[in-house]
Amino acid sequence: MILLDEALKVIKEKQQEGKIHRTPVLRSESLSRITGGEVFLKLEALQKTGSFKIRGAYFAMHKYIQEGYREFITASSGNHAQGVAYAAQLHGVKATVVMPETTPWLKVKKTQDYGASVILHGESYYEAEKKAAELAREGVKFLHAYNDYYVISGQATLGAEVLEDVGDVDVVVVPIGGGGLISGVAYAVKKRRPSAKVIGVQASGAPAVYLSLREGRPVVIERVDTIADGIAVKRPGDITLKMIQEYVDDVVLVDDNEIVDAIYILLERTRVVAEGAGAASVAALMSGKVDVRGRKAVAVISGGNIDAPILMRVLMKALARQRRVVKLVGEVPDRPGTLAKAASILAAHNVNILEVYHERYDPEQRPNYVRLVFVVEVPGTLDMSKLLDELEKHGFYFAVAE
Secondary structure, eight states, X not given: OOOHHHHHHHHHHHHHTTSSOOOOEEEOHHHHHHHSSEEEEEEGXXXXXXXXXXXXXXXXXXXXXXXXXXXXXXXXXXXHHHHHHHHHHHHTOEEEEEXXXXXXXXXXXXXXXXXXXXXXXXXXXXXXXXXXXXXOOTTEEEOOSSSOHHHHHHHHHHHHHXXXXXXXXXXXXXXXXXXXXXXXXXXXXXXXXXXXXXXXXXXXXXXXXXXXXHHTSOOOOSOOOOSOGGGOOSSOOHHHHHHHHHHOOEEEEEOHHHHHHHHHHHHHHHOOOOOHHHHHHHHHHHTTSSOOTTSEEEEEEOBOOOOHHHHHHHHHHHHHHTTSEEEEEEEEEOSTTHHHHHHHHHHHTTOEEEEEEEEOOOTTSOTTEEEEEEEEEOOTTOOHHHHHHHHHHTTOEEEEOO
16 A cells, blocks of 8 residues: 555655755756657756665655564665665664675765665675575564565655646656656556656666566566666566556666666756666657657656766767767878877867877788777867878878777
8 A cells, every 4th residue: 555645744844854855856958859848857866865765765664663663674785775774864773784795885885874784795686685584583674675565655755746846747757677666656646647657667688577567477587787777676576566567657678878878968968967777767768769749758867876987987988979989090100200190180170089009919910000099089060081081191091990
């Protein structure tokens, strides 16, 4: 049973205290132009702990404390861990999080900083979850990340807020991992605006819910492979799958390249830092997997917890896909001054050199020549053919590497 009204009351009290954020819904001019619709972003990346998870964790603890529990245990390698840790801090109760041994140190530390005890166990989330279930004893409640009615009720408050801010919304687009968020959001939206469509988005490398809906039963994925680790779930919950079947209109898949493009657009055009899972909803809009032409749509940006090194790689990948960063490979005479001359030609065309190196040991290479590779950032106004022609006039035969 979903307790939406009670969850709203509890969460709003904490929002008034500044302990949980009432995250904004902002119109995106860029995404509206790209999609042909009117696109709004529900920025849960700005939430406490960096994701929506605090909503479900806080309300679930609130209810279980009423039932007599004062200690909680869970398993997570990401956002749920921090949500549970922070919720326990707010409630003044003890929380233990079992995390895989492979969890990045920064995520472990963030969880500990919120006051939770951390146990490292196993190589995967599922080994950690099994350990957490074993450690849950009388008086200690295992708090599932998504397959829990109280958790789903807390997540439903996000859907209610969407309708408070965009009451005439036509489409709400929500990322799906295990299904807790979309179950709650879809319930809230359908109860209050039945005409609105709720569309779920999964990564093509982790399509457990997508396949389960088509099979009509829970499907277990043997291996997940996606940069959107926040939705890289092998199996949907029994509760969430039933709710998705009842309240969600459709589920689509996006690939990692589409997610990369969405992360980049969100950062460059809206100055929002989104993790892969958080950007999946925008990826579905930008790719046309969800068509919102002429309609009013809200994309839920579910989280913004992306590590800086990963963000850097994602941005470089996006720039390469847009041909704003390219690799020039050429054969040049192996004599002093060649590199400087080639670099000066690039500079004259306002091309910024990011990386340069020689390849001398190719057995097919002519002995008096060397392969020269430039990785460059190019201005949007550059005519690449003119640059290549200019290089060729000086005896430098370059091409853009695919």
